[in-house]
Amino acid sequence: MTTEIYLDGNATTAVLPAALRAAVQAMEHCYGNPSSSHATGLKAKALLDGVRARARRVLGADRGRLMFNSGATEGIQTAVLSALCAIRERRVAGLPTGSLLVYGATEHKAVPESLAHWNRVLGLDLTLYKLPVGGDGRHDLAALRAVAPDAAFVCTMAANNETGIISDLDGIAAALDGSPALWMVDCVQALGKLPLRLAASRIDYAPFSGHKLYAPKGIGLLYVREGAPFTPLMMGGGQEGAQRSGTENMAGIAALGAVLAAVEEGGTFRTAAELAALRDQVAAALRQALPGIVFNAPFEQALPTTINFSVPGLSSKELLDVFDAAGLRVSAGSACSAAKAAPSYVLEAMDLPAWRSSSAVRLSFGPATDAATIAAACERIVRCGDALRLAGMLAEGIAGTAALDGPLQLTAAGVHTWLVCDAASRACVLIDPQPALAARVDTLLGSHGYRLVARLSTRDGASWPIDGDVLVLGARRLRRIALGSASLCYVLDNADGTPSHAFAGGAETAALAALLPPETLLCPGFEEQSACCTSLRVALAGQNASATADMHLDGQALDALLRAHPDALLVDVREAYEHAAGGVAGLSAVSVPLSRFAAHLPAWLGRADDAPLVFVCRSGNRSARAAECLRRHGYRHAYHLAGGVALAA
């Protein structure tokens, strides 16, 4: 089993053992309501006051408001509401206010979204101005100086969550000199990583989230400068000096207190120099593993705990998948945007080339990370590089790369390009090549030493390279068949001359059925036609949903099945590099990526023994498609591990 190495500290962190103990202690022995006047309440109040006093020392906030809340998103709302209410009051009183709500182009989405929301709700009709950043990710101070006289409220961050870029807060303060603007600094990524002296600065509002520094989720802090306007977001029982009503999250506050104690007393978190040395070690491993890697933020201006990088020819998803398979948890940009396949707006704001902002990976570790964890992470990073190299995903291939034989499916935006390879002669043809896949195909063929014989299209026959209708690819034969005047189908034959695969683009199944035997496998041009590939017979019959009802196995059912059926074959349908990087939870499995399914399906369907086939992948999606495909073709004993190897491990 691969143990997890968590390198996504900017998204959230594990809870520090001391913080966990403090939370449990609070729940067990200090469960009182700090507003109660009896002894149990007083005990809780003492805990609350103690943590606040410590927070004041750690943040350099001996003056001003410092309230506990649920986290930075709430702190940002409160700051925005406070600033905008103050602007409204000045406007009502006929006093001058600026007209601009200025925010850095690389701010966390919580900032512009809150500005737009409260501007709308309060009917202020102020103008949102996105302050540009330079190529180094830092705010454009000249642009800020230009708008400062008309700025009503300025929002910047102390350090960026995607790149780790540290803002020039002194420069921003100087640019705001003489401006009437209120100023919020999102300090989420700075806590425990950068020295803060809030009360000595002109910062009006500073929100924090405990879970970015080893406290649990659901506890945060908001600092408000002495004399800065304040409007509570939450009204009710008057807790937190009526600044934030609602009974306090005492377990969270106790845990945050333990983290702040660790910051104040030292010994738990690495120093900036130690963290920079760990970062350099990781960067060296990344350079070794991933040739051509570019780092998207200059190290000297970034938090030493954040590394943002892109690798030519590899998407964020491919990198995330191989890292995940190796037990390394990293993310593409921010955690909030990881689920969406959009390019990083932070890197776009830095004007990086499109390929870098759409393929970036963020690796971030917390300041408590130890040298042994980093050493283990580096080993795995190198292993990921080897796995990618072996699968022909990196420009520099290595000898002994596993040969490609038969059809290989490559997909871009739901459209398939097929590569038909003959391992013996190292010859191949491409069917319906797409520009988006050109670099991938070049790398794949270059690293495997394959010769491209033709680039064929199912829409026109002009690129067919010979006079006759049968193209010989080593031991394989590819035939072209015209389907009416506007489309073509390419048919790969078995050694005995019977058709095995039909590369049919968008052709109608009925048209193909008239020409080819029913067991021919369709290799279509579009995703919606078939998830993996489908025989003509099954495509014509349609799906039988009830045949898949019992194919989902949980970890226990998988164990039971493997014990009862020693002949069962476990098939890892993740990409070859994922399989090579991590294996399958200590089980022995063969690697057949979904992209190679068309090549392997005939052999499985031809098995006489009907032994169980169990498919596995990372999350259970790809393996479900694989098992479903086998079931549709009448293979009764096809199963998959629901939830994927993540849940099995």
Ligand code: PLP
């Ligand atoms: N600001 C920054 C810079 C962040 O990184 C985050 C979290 O990712 C937030 C604000 C929002 O914090 P939370 O989701 O804890 O409220």
